[in-house]
Amino acid sequence: MPDLVMLNRLAASRLLRRVLDRDLVLAVAARVRQSACRRGWLKEDGRVSARMHGTRLAADDPDYVAFLAEILSLPEVDALRSDRSLRSAVAEASGQSLEPLRADICRITFPGEPGGTPAHQDAWYCKVPRLWIAWIPLVACSRRLGTLEIADRELPLAAHDENGLAGDLRTTWCPASCGPGDVLLFSGLTPHRSLPNRSAERPRLSLDLRFGEATSQGESGVTAA
Numbered sequence: 339m340p341d342l343v344m345l346n347r348l349a350a351s352r353l354l355r356r357v358l359d360r361d362l363v364l365a366v367a368a369r370v371r372q373s374a375c376r377r378g379w380l381k382e383d384g385r386v387s388a389r390m391h392g393t394r395l396a397a398d399d400p401d402y403v404a405f406l407a408e409i410l411s412l413p414e415v416d417a418l419r420s421d422r423s424l425r426s427a428v429a430e431a432s433g434q435s436l437e438p439l440r441a442d443i444c445r446i447t448f449p450g451e452p453g454g455t456p457a458h459q460d461a462w463y464c465k466v467p468r469l470w471i472a473w474i475p476l477v478a479c480s481r482r483l484g485t486l487e488i489a490d491r492e493l494p495l496a497a498h499d500e501n502g503l504a505g506d507l508r509t510t511w512c513p514a515s516c517g518p519g520d521v522l523l524f525s526g527l528t529p530h531r532s533l534p535n536r537s538a539e540r541p542r543l544s545l546d547l548r549f550g551e552a553t554s555q556g557e558s559g560v561t562a563a
């Protein structure tokens with residue numbers, strides 16, 4: 339299995355250590371926890387409520403939609419979108435200056451699900467030229483907590499069904515253990531998936547910020563994979 343150094347050599351993905359202001363990332367994590375506690379998803383101590391074990395928040399769940407609206411409009415999240423180090427890293431990785439699409443997701447991954455996010459390419463869901471994704475862990479993401487795995491290369495855009503990439507995917511997966519301050523950057527054509535959260539009671543919190551070429555149609559809508 340390729341290690342993280344290997345991952346950094348791959349053209350279509352980068353694991354950047356300590357590129358973001360850790361306190362800013364932790365401030366977003368705190369707001370996510372507060373909001374999730376208000377909704378009864380997490381307990382006051384940050385552990386997962388019993389009723390959320392094995393649950394996946396559906397993209398069309400009104401409570402999750404309201405949560406996303408709240409979190410994605412936080413000034414702290416805006417500060418991450420415009421963070422200079424992040425923007426230069428995106429420009430360096432993609433070879434051009436890209437704009438925030440404001441088609442972002444904040445995820446709470448609960449323990450107890452049999453699988454993680456299935457393998458997919460974000461370009462299938464977000465039809466924007468030169469799409470790049472900054473996946474930002476809001477907590478320390480180990481394999482046990484269900485971190486992201488990235489394919490070792492970009493692939494041509496392939497057909498997807500309700501379970502993500504359809505058909506056999508012959509690729510090598512690189513798990514990326516990372517924590518607050520780190521960023522995993524990958525292109526819209528790079529297949530990725532997440533491992534299930536195997537912890538007893540801890541939520542995995544993460545933020546996906548998407549960048550792309552500004553188009554004359556303006557910002558693009560996106561559906562969550």
Ligand SMILES: O=C(O)CCC(=O)C(=O)O
Pocket residue numbers: 445447454455460471473486530531532544546563
């Ligand atoms: O965090 C996850 O489980 C999946 C993230 C993802 O698929 C994405 O960033 O597009």
